[in-house]
Amino acid sequence: MAGPRTISLDAMGGDRGPAVVVPGAALALQRHPDIDFLLVGDRVRIEPHLAEHPEVAERSRVVHTDITVEMQDKPSQALRRGRGSSMWLALEAVQKGEAACAVSAGNTGALMAMARLILGTMPGIERPVIAGQWPTVGHNSIVLDLGANIGATARQLADYALMGAAMARALFGIERPRVGLLNIGVEEIKGVEEVRQAHAWLKENDLPIDYRGFVEGDQIGQGIVDVVVAEGYAGNIALKTAEGTAKQMAAYVREALTSSLAAKIGALLADSGLRALRERMDPRGFNGGPFLGLNGIVIKSHGGMDAFGFASAIRVGYDMADSNLIAHLAADLEALHGKLSSNKSPEAKQA
Amino acid sequence: MAGPRTISLDAMGGDRGPAVVVPGAALALQRHPDIDFLLVGDRVRIEPHLAEHPEVAERSRVVHTDITVEMQDKPSQALRRGRGSSMWLALEAVQKGEAACAVSAGNTGALMAMARLILGTMPGIERPVIAGQWPTVGHNSIVLDLGANIGATARQLADYALMGAAMARALFGIERPRVGLLNIGVEEIKGVEEVRQAHAWLKENDLPIDYRGFVEGDQIGQGIVDVVVAEGYAGNIALKTAEGTAKQMAAYVREALTSSLAAKIGALLADSGLRALRERMDPRGFNGGPFLGLNGIVIKSHGGMDAFGFASAIRVGYDMADSNLIAHLAADLEALHGKLSSNKSPEAKQA
Numbered sequence: 001m002a003g004p005r006t007i008s009l010d011a012m013g014g015d016r017g018p019a020v021v022v023p024g025a026a027l028a029l030q031r032h033p034d035i036d037f038l039l040v041g042d043r044v045r046i047e048p049h050l051a052e053h054p055e056v057a058e059r060s061r062v063v064h065t066d067i068t069v070e071m072q073d074k075p076s077q078a079l080r081r082g083r084g085s086s087m088w089l090a091l092e093a094v095q096k097g098e099a100a101c102a103v104s105a106g107n108t109g110a111l112m113a114m115a116r117l118i119l120g121t122m123p124g125i126e127r128p129v130i131a132g133q134w135p136t137v138g139h140n141s142i143v144l145d146l147g148a149n150i151g152a153t154a155r156q157l158a159d160y161a162l163m164g165a166a167m168a169r170a171l172f173g174i175e176r177p178r179v180g181l182l183n184i185g186v187e188e189i190k191g192v193e194e195v196r197q198a199h200a201w202l203k204e205n206d207l208p209i210d211y212r213g214f215v216e217g218d219q220i221g222q223g224i225v226d227v228v229v230a231e232g233y234a235g236n237i238a239l240k241t242a243e244g245t246a247k248q249m250a251a252y253v254r255e256a257l258t259s260s261l262a263a264k265i266g267a268l269l270a271d272s273g274l275r276a277l278r279e280r281m282d283p284r285g286f287n288g289g290p291f292l293g294l295n296g297i298v299i300k301s302h303g304g305m306d307a308f309g310f311a312s313a314i315r316v317g318y319d320m321a322d323s324n325l326i327a328h329l330a331a332d333l334e335a336l337h338g339k340l341s342s343n344k345s346p347e348a349k350q351a
Numbered sequence: 352m353a354g355p356r357t358i359s360l361d362a363m364g365g366d367r368g369p370a371v372v373v374p375g376a377a378l379a380l381q382r383h384p385d386i387d388f389l390l391v392g393d394r395v396r397i398e399p400h401l402a403e404h405p406e407v408a409e410r411s412r413v414v415h416t417d418i419t420v421e422m423q424d425k426p427s428q429a430l431r432r433g434r435g436s437s438m439w440l441a442l443e444a445v446q447k448g449e450a451a452c453a454v455s456a457g458n459t460g461a462l463m464a465m466a467r468l469i470l471g472t473m474p475g476i477e478r479p480v481i482a483g484q485w486p487t488v489g490h491n492s493i494v495l496d497l498g499a500n501i502g503a504t505a506r507q508l509a510d511y512a513l514m515g516a517a518m519a520r521a522l523f524g525i526e527r528p529r530v531g532l533l534n535i536g537v538e539e540i541k542g543v544e545e546v547r548q549a550h551a552w553l554k555e556n557d558l559p560i561d562y563r564g565f566v567e568g569d570q571i572g573q574g575i576v577d578v579v580v581a582e583g584y585a586g587n588i589a590l591k592t593a594e595g596t597a598k599q600m601a602a603y604v605r606e607a608l609t610s611s612l613a614a615k616i617g618a619l620l621a622d623s624g625l626r627a628l629r630e631r632m633d634p635r636g637f638n639g640g641p642f643l644g645l646n647g648i649v650i651k652s653h654g655g656m657d658a659f660g661f662a663s664a665i666r667v668g669y670d671m672a673d674s675n676l677i678a679h680l681a682a683d684l685e686a687l688h689g690k691l692s693s694n695k696s697p698e699a700k701q702a
């Protein structure tokens with residue numbers, strides 16, 4: 001088994017392939033000089049970038065393939081045609097223990113389908129989820145599921161809580177992360193049945209989390225919990241709406257600060273503060289959404305990210321591998337499932 | 352039947368009751384000097400405020416009651432104890448035709464339960480929804496359902512489209528409002544079954560709307576449609592998340608503009624632009640969420656609003672009554688239901 005140091009990269013994924021992946025690897029090496037890379041993809045397209053980044057070349061092995069998964073491929077097509085593709089081989093390296101994690105900026109649906117097939121899901125987990133970091137007024141929070149699955153049972157929501165907690169532990173070093181369940185009212189009487197049942201279970205059972213109950217959409221950004229658990233449809237809508245609102249606000253601020261000559265001079269004077277603001281909201285800084293619930297670590301980078309953003313995704317993978325997340329999470333999930341079946345069966349309790 | 356000019360106000364609703372309602376009425380009169388008010392509530396508490404606002408006193412009739420619905424009352428309690436309350440009588444005035452609409456800043460659940468009981472739902476409508484205005488880069492959009500109902504059938508989502516369109520017509524004077532359906536992917540293959548079925552119906556049938564297909568959460572604020580239709584749980588999460596993100600961004604901007612002496616001077620210079628920004632994002636300007644699907648117009652004001660915000664809610668009610676919304680919406684819904692049952696039955700098509 002490889003240590004956290006070997007990371008396989010789908011060099012052909014994303015809008016610009018190796019032109020982003022290789023410089024991204026270079027930036028990641030600045031933070032973690034001990035990483036070794038497997039660069040999977042078309043050697044002819046990768047090598048010019050390695051020539052520009054000898055520090056990456058020195059720590060990389062190129063695994064050649066000329067098969068690539070296209071952004072518009074449906075998951076079923078990708079599974080049929082994508083065997084041996086850069087995405088496939090990057091995942092297979094994790095399955096074979098040659099890499100501690102895989103990072104791809106390719107087609108999300110294809111990556112999820114392949115990851116499930118190649119790595120398999122953890123015991124008791126039917127479908128993996130996508131998690132992400134959400135900037136808050138404090139440190140980032142973890143939000144999951146961001147849309148891998150539509151609909152979630154109470155038991156799946158409880159699983160998500162442990163998955164998100166494992167990620168918070170890996171990324172932020174918090175031993176007992178505070179976990180909240182996304183709902184539309186803080187009173188216990190509100191909300192869908194699955195959410196209420198998951199709430200009861202998370203409250204009753206002794207788990208390696210600090211369960212804080214329901215949170216509403218407007219509380220995610222307040223950072224009152226480290227992990228926000230949501231059904232995938234709701235989680236995706238929350239994420240997209242927040243992204244849209246942040247962009248809208250940024251446009252308003254830009255407009256306000258260019259509305260007059262005085263405003264423009266004012267903006268110049270406030271430049272350093274505004275630059276800090278831009279850095280804080282920079283989506284590249286929290287790029288990298290892990291798939292959780294698989295027998296291996298897979299990080300999805302946004303397809304449109306630049307090298308700086310891709311490096312963030314590599315760092316997420318590094319931290320997760322470094323914390324031995326898979327083994328710890330498997331143990332946490334096993335303990336939870338034991339508790340839930342030794343109480344009453346989920347179905348009996350839900351009724 | 353009263354013209355649009357008579358509006359009944361639950362004078363005891365909201366955190367500050369008549370101290371906000373009466374000055375709010377005064378502000379609404381500045382825009383629409385032809386409104387007459389029914390001020391329903393405790394005469395002793397209302398009259399001192401009328402003394403301060405003789406222009407409101409002149410156009411108001413006080414309907415006394417000393418029964419009030421409390422903010423923490425459950426809907427069932429409110430229905431039991433709230434008969435004859437200020438909320439009840441304000442709604443009853445609409446039912447009796449003494450007022451063209453009712454506005455209350457009271458307990459949302461209680462107001463919804465009472466409104467259903469007193470006014471009844473429109474033919475073919477089981478449960479009313481809550482709509483709201485959403486600021487976009489262009490004019491405001493209408494978003495519904497904001498959380499009155501958890502879960503929605505395809506037919507209910509189609510109803511919401513017509514309800515939202517009626518509101519957009521009333522508020523913005525748009526004859527064929529652009530309508531989008533909130534979903535988590537723009538491809539038709541994604542999303543829950545009910546949303547997909549509603550999408551098919553809205554596309555196939557000739558309706559008094561300009562149906563634009565799916566929109567994602569990040570597109571709501573772009574103003575690409577006039578009406579965004581969502582299932583209530585998703586709609587509420589979108590709304591709350593947007594509110595939270597807007598607050599978070601505002602806090603960041605404040606911090607950026609006070610981070611140094613230069614930044615503070617810059618902020619002073621940019622003051623007029625920043626003031627326009629604040630006005631644009633001021634939630635008081637788009638306060639007032641109608642309940643749609645009832646045989647009468649009911650507007651819910653946020654409980655924490657000041658007079659300026661309450662006046663916005665009154666204006667929403669005025670515009671909706673002025674456009675004869677109920678009669679037009681009833682006709683639109685009847686036509687839709689006729690079309691859906693003359694094609695195949697919803698169940699048969701959904702399978």
